[in-house]
Amino acid sequence: MANQPELKLQQQCYQYFHNTYPNRRLTLWRVENERKRSRYQQSIAKSTGLTSGVADLHLLNDSMYHAIELKASTGKLRASQKQWRNAIQKQGAQYHIIRSLDEFKSLIQWILKS
Numbered sequence: 001m002a003n004q005p006e007l008k009l010q011q012q013c014y015q016y017f018h019n020t021y022p023n024r025r026l027t028l029w030r031v032e033n034e035r036k037r038s039r040y041q042q043s044i045a046k047s048t049g050l051t052s053g054v055a056d057l058h059l060l061n062d063s064m065y066h067a068i069e070l071k072a073s074t075g076k077l078r079a080s081q082k083q084w085r086n087a088i089q090k091q092g093a094q095y096h097i098i099r100s101l102d103e104f105k106s107l108i109q110w111i112l113k114s
């Protein structure tokens with residue numbers, strides 16, 4: 001199950017984006033990657049593309065892909081998250097670690113002005 005501070009941050013960030021940028025809805029999304037699954041469900045999920053380490057939020061802006069990982073103030077990337085980050089950065093994607101709603105707001109403003 002998701003860490004509660006990170007879950008709250010994810011809710012705040014998504015709601016901020018959704019309400020502040022209604023014309024950009026559907027360009028920010030999340031991947032259902034954290035929930036508990038039975039062994040059978042997990043095998044189905046993996047066989048259809050579930051990947052460990054995927055970022056919490058994903059944003060597409062002007063053909064640039066931004067992966068946004070949300071962490072509590074002391075949270076650290078797991079090995080699978082580092083591996084996923086490295087793989088997408090090699091493809092030219094941007095990877096961001098965000099620890100507060102204010103950081104998220106600043107990041108979004110920077111991305112949308114780029």
